[in-house]
Amino acid sequence: MKRYYPQRRVLRRLERGWTRIEVLLNRLTSDKVDGQVRPWNPLYHLGTLAIFLLIVLAVTGTYLTIFYRPGADRAYETVMGISHSWLGSLMRTVHRYAADGLLLVILLHALKMFLSDRFWGSRWLAWVSGWLLLILIWIIGVMGYWLVWDQRAQWLTEYAIGLLKGAFALAFITPEIASRTFAFFVIILFLHIFLSVLIVLGILVHELRLSRARWWSPRWLMVGTGLVLVALAMARPATSAPPADLSRLVGTVSLDHWYLGFLRPTSLWGNLPFWGAAGLVMAVLLALPWLARGRTMGPAVVAEPACTGCTLCFQQCPYEAIEMRPRTDEAHYPSRAVVNPALCTGCGICVGTCAPGGMELIGLPTSRLRETIQEALTSARAAGQAPVVIFTCQRHTTLGSLPEALPDREPTKVFSQPLLLRHAWSGSNPHPLPLVSLSLPCAGMLQPTWARESLKAGARAVLVLSCPEDDCAFREGPRWLAERLGRRHALVRQGVYWLEAAPGDRHAVTTLLTRIAAGAPADEQPPADTPQQRGWRGIARRLRSGLVALALLTLTFGLALTAERPTTASTLNTSMIRLGLAHPGKLKAPSSEIAPEVMTKLPDSVAPEQVLGGERFPVHLRVEVDGKTVLERTYRPRGLRREGITYGLESWTLPPGSYRIRIWMMDDGEAWRLVFDDRVEVEAGRVRTLLYDEEGAVFHLY
Template sequence: MTKKLYPERTFLRKIEKIGVAIEGAVNRFAKSDFNPFYHLGTLTIFMLIVLIATGTYLTIIYRPGADVAYATVEKISSTWYGSLIRSVHRYASDAMIILIILHLVRMFIGDRFWGQRWLAWTSGWIMLAMTWLAGTFGYWMVWDQRAQWMTEFMMQNIAGSSGLTYISTDLASRTFSNFVIILFLHVFVPIITFFFINIHSLHLSRARWWTPRWAALQALVGLIVLSLFKPAMSYAPADLSAMVGSVPIDSFYLALLPLADTWGNVIFWGLAILTAGSLFLLPWLAPGRDAGPAIVTDPKCTGCVLCYNECPYDAIRMVERDDDSGYPKLAVINPKLCTACGICVGSCPVDAIHLKGGYSGEQTFGVVKGALKRELKDGNPVTVMFTNQRTHTLGGLPEKLGVGGAESRVGVTSWDGSDAKIVTAMLPSIGAVNIDWVKTLQSEGARDIVLLSHPYRDSPNREDSHWILNRLHLRPALVTKGLHWLEATPNDPKPVEKFLDELHTEEFQKNKPAPSLPRIKDHNRLIPSLVGGLVGTVLLLGLFALALPLDIPAGMSAAEESALRIAVDAKGKVDVANIPEGVVLPEGADPEKIFGGAHFPMSIRVVIDGETVFDEVFKPSGVGGNGRISALEFLQVESGAHFVEVFIKDDTNEFRNVFSDEVEFDKGQVWALVYNEKTDTFELR
């Protein structure tokens, strides 16, 4: 069965056309060589380097602890260079999230998430989660009102003793270990991200790690401009005895928390896990189909290693031959790593490789030669154009070229009613063009040969433009006036039509320009024009500036009222002691202290001004019901004086009153009632 050379999922292709159109708009001003959208992956790595560099300075000065954290952060911001470094650190963290998401979206709409690309896809999501986690910790470390808002969320939504630390009378010493752990994670997680970057590129040959110098400079300028325009600022210091009013939160890191508060933990985390899990497992939930894998015809293979050298996905290995072919090596393709890009098909000088799904370079070229001979026999000048199915699928070819789909990959048409004919061959990629085809077509009378490529870095197969250019540069005798290299955005047929119109003019044919090919491009050595550099810088600045309007206000739901916390961390009373069978204890021995046992649950009832506002039962932790009883509840209370009573029941007896007093609630004040197991009372703090 003949398969599509490029996946044709209608929905994804429609979205991809939009993405390609945006990239094409940038190309008109900045040229494709300097389009930041083609360097999202390496720009992400650059942001990570910026974060580690600026974070090193911040970590040296920062001191953990509820009593000193805020002061040390303010000390950093008190100098112009400290403020700049802190601000660059903040905006680089947002930029990294933006770049990772854009990179993932670009891979998704380009159908580059399944097959051998599953490892890059899943590791990308892991790196996004790690970046989000590290950035969230960073906001908490400042210990201002934004950090307090995060702490309040944790205390209200994470049950048990984990939040009880923050209502201790000795907050600084009780929470110091928390600060140290979070500081460690904030520093350690980005370092681990480098390890995942290595995993991310395991299935790639010649993975690009470093962003071009010009792109790094543009990104750095964007970060500095944002930092000077709106420096990162702390809010008022955290005060857990007062409600948090409205504070701006970074949507890239903290916007999920208000949703959890609004929807509830079960719905929010259920949807979050379902969505994240579906995206993570997408390579297996929605696999695509291509024309691969590549197949080697063993008797033809000469072991020349050209396919091995050019494969962009490390899918080819050269093994020792054990037959009588006379050649020492044989190319073997790993089908699990092959993406059916066709580059190996174009590299093979003896046509020993084809794609299992129905593409054969030898057969396709045979059709092209047949069409050429027929048209030349009729006395028509012929232009042969090689392109790729992605360009055709996205609408980048003029309709009058008459190229079909999977079943008809070669089309012949007249151009604007003239006698001149164009034979268009649609390949898996432009890298699938065999260099000997050019020589053969030139010798058999083709007037012009056009190699239509997408922009150099806009490749679904990474290096296809690179390798066809490399082959031509190694065979300069083939680069004649009749050979033309054309780069065009895959969804825009206008440049192609304009070029073909010019190509078929009498003036052009009489005065063909000297042959020239683009150089093999080292983007570190390219220097953008003033306009191109400015466009790229403004584009990155605009992307990074999304952090400004997305600083949305958030606060505690009862910020205009007051609140009462109910905190319990108790051993509880034993219901049944776990005395082993046959054991007799001495008189006066406490079986609970010796053997432990299942504890009674604790019922807590809060009555304010004679009205029951809270009545819950808290069970002991542990599989056997013999663990501690922990509770941390948050109750909204109107400002003013209220008579508060607390009753508990932790045995077979009735409820007993453990607190009864009038409490004055000032506007925005938070009181805590903490259970003291020794005195069997609640203490007001």
């Protein structure tokens, strides 16, 4: 059964742990002015930080591409040449570390969206496209490691050889043949760049359903990230592994497990178990918007008689769920609002902006809200109390920002969701301060007239509690709320307090409640500092916030770098024999079976074998090592009609030593023939290759 936000308890427990980190960071990094939080928390900008890292990768990647030369014989030397200059080394290292940090930032962004229930409903497109972008970025990163052509690239190549086989595998089977793979490196370089351009299209799709999508991180975050990347690059420059040598095995090499971590597990467990498990996990992640779909108080509905066509709801909707259409009724207004239920998230911002009452949430009518508040205040007035009315969002209510509700008072509910709670706050006062809190989907749903009605009904004060503007679950609630309250200065003078705080920050709430209990006016400002005090205090606050933010960014990117660890591909006392085959088997129906009169009628562009289908016999191989059969396998020709070349690639490891190797082949469906018989010396860590020579019809040793 679909549940409302507060009822999804497992996610709320996990989100509460995340918000505790954010509360701590806000206390360490925020410069508060009249209780409002300045956005110095990097966790509020993970999405735009990922875009900034992509820009860093584009700039540094352009520099590296200018000096890079493709080819197995030149790639490694050009990369080393780039690294020998201080600017080249800096660019390469920043490129490398930004790529690692990008994956970590994207995963943190996805985790935050998951924990805060922002992945289902109309947000499914952003969720799915985000994971597809992550896969694309990972593929691009893997290609980047291939271009260096060191032992990491060699391990990657050997993995691809075993996976793809065919003509690709034979192109890298020996160092001499691999040196002629210039076109391959050009293709990889092209894909590395072209797929990066596709990321831009992916980001556009990712933010397709957002109004006023944010593209840029705050300046302090971009500057801080750049400084951290440069500092890490200078402290620990990126280095290459030894150059690739396909005649030798890869031993122990330092691997970046963000991109190349699959190499070791696939060699241990095989491709099917590893990629099967990875594919299953990804399928579950992509299906989460439907597997773990929640429930909202929406969609919004339009009360057409009250709609004046002012377009405010259309302008302020964060998800482009509202459009204006010409009116067809007898009203004197030219247009009316129309809500697309498939895009509506049920935030209620359109309700808060519509003073005439032309917008309603289908599951949370405003008449019910106002009646609930009035009933609670009437009951409190009868008991001789003047409570503080708190209008807040469901995140604050659920994640523990408010004082504990009174145990003897049942909450007022709407559709089994707690709507109104009664609390008491004692603080340092002898008499508890009674509280009444109203939970809205988003604080941006609040209409200023509700605050005025509460004050007239006997409320001591009204506290509007919202998330920080950069962390609203519905993107823009605090922004539009601030605009509405800013147009109602008289309300602030009458006793309306507004607090931006991270969900779960009970300390910030109780601090303000203490001020309210002490009778502090809502528009009271802190004692004025002297110009000298404002100068050094402001500098000290910003310095502290900047240092903490830099420390957090350093920790984040430092954690990304810990993924690079030495990994063993093969032990020292190991050698390998590799066998490669590219051979067309004999034709099952040779041209000699075609009648002479038919042969004379064939066009020059038609081969005689095509008339009979051109099907070839499969190729059978049998390999003996010191008299023991280690391989006996059949290889099928390529092509829909089995008319193509037969490819085969096999390898097996042996202890170093001397071995008598004999190979038999049958390619006509009838007789075996000996195609190799010799003693082969294999040194430790060495790869000896047996490659079939079509002209001599034998295997040659390399």
